[in-house]
Amino acid sequence: MHALIMAGGVGSRLGMGEKPLVCIAGRPMIQWVIDAFSSAGFSPVVVLSSKTPYTRNWCRVHSIPFIVADGGGYVEDLMYAVRLLEEEGPVFTSVSDIPCISVGIIRAVYETYCRSGMEACSTWVPVSLCRDIGTEPRYQFEIEGVPSSPVGVxxxxxxxxxxxxxxLCLLLHEKKLVFNVNTRSELALLENHFQSVFF
Structure with missing residues (x-):
């Protein structure tokens, strides 16, 4: 089963070049995500655009499969990749800026999805967990009666x-999934918490 790692955005809010290549603990953020999905038994394919040429070169150097979409937007690039791969069954999708995602979380999401019998699955974390860490979600929705924020998986x-x-709207009380890096303040929070969260 493919895992499409979405990495076509310019990352303007972070302002540090191509966001997937920003390093955490000496490794690009996208590498943490790719390695987690690969170790969980899925086949990562990075979805790029003309806005991320250095990430494309990085994928080439590391022999990571990739697709270059039109860069029209997250949904448009995702649809393009699924159709190009002629994917008929379920496919994982993930943002490339959640470096703390783990093998255990990925497998738990997949197993819960399979048991649900639903066609699709989205993942969420409680807003209260985000605020405990020090982030303020840009988007909120109520899941199981709990104000929640989407994870991007x-x-x-x-x-x-x-x-x-x-x-299936799956609510996960996972501190690791709070760290979706879009700004320098969120990057600083991740760097401060990384050792305790990831290891």
Whole structure:
């Protein structure tokens, strides 16, 4: 099963060049994500755009499969990649800026999705957990009666890409998933917490 790692955005809010290549503990953020999905038994494919040429070169050097989409937007690039791969079954999708994601979390999401019988799965963390760390989510929705923020890890049915899919909204009380890096202040929080969260 493929895991599409979305890395086509310019990362302007962070302002440190191409965001997937910003290093955490000596490794690019995207490498932490790719390694986690690969170790969990999935096949990562990085979805790039013309806005991320250095990430494309990094993928080439490290022999990581990639697709170059049009860069029209997250959803448009995702749909392009699924159709190019002729993916009919379920496919993981993930943002490239959650370096603390782990093998255990990925497997738990997949197993819960399989048991649910749903077509799709989205993942969320409680807003209160974000605030405990020191971040303020930009988007909130109520899941199981709890104000929650999306993680950026999903499962979709390739055969129904572009359609509304019956969705499991999975609430995860995982501190590791709070660290979605979009700004320098969020990067500083991650660097301060990395050792205690990841290891």
């Amino acid at each position: 999903n499962i979709l049915q390739g055969s129904k890409i572009g359609e509304v899919q019956e969705e």
